[in-house]
Amino acid sequence: MTTRIVLVRHAQSVPPPFGVPDDDRRPLTPAGVEAAKSLAERLVAYEPAAVLSSPQLRAVQTVTPAADALGxxxxxxxxxxxxxxxxxxxxxxxxxxxxxxxxPGTAHGAGESLDALTSRAGKALARMAGEYPDVTVLVGSHGTFLTRALIAAGCRMDWAFCRALPMPAVYEIMR
Incomplete structure (x- = not known):
């Protein structure tokens, strides 16, 4: 059994203000909303059986047009x-x-290390493969998460790759 996981980095979002914790409700910019709409046809072509997302608004907004088109x-x-x-x-x-x-093993304050994020991403990929065998799953997420998920899947990625990811970006993993 093989699950195709289509990871989608969110489209351009409103930048976070400096000096305060990031806000989960931070939305896409108007250009990001348009990019998400434009991306929908490409994502629909994957014929996903499910659309998952980070609970953070910018990720949800990026995959919603495709989800709506798919019903x-x-x-x-x-x-x-x-x-x-x-x-x-x-x-x-x-x-x-x-x-x-x-x-990557270093954590800042109460934050998680990048190694911990890689572990979390790997467990999420395994959960998707277990819950959605033999289908395609569309996943709205974020740049660092996406890169660490690729690492968890066995790809060699680094900070330069992560930093250069466009908004939005689409990558596939087979599990």
């Missing part, structure tokens, strides 16, 4: 949410993320 509900799974880094949004976020990628 499917978007089901949120908390384990699909973005990396809980423990880092507040800041002007030097890229340097801080690069250091985290260089030391």
């Amino acid at each position: 499917l509900a978007v089901t949120t799974w908390p384990e699909l949410r973005e990396w809980e880094s423990g880092l507040l949004p800041s002007a030097d976020w890229e340097d801080r993320y690069a250091r985290s990628w260089a030391h």
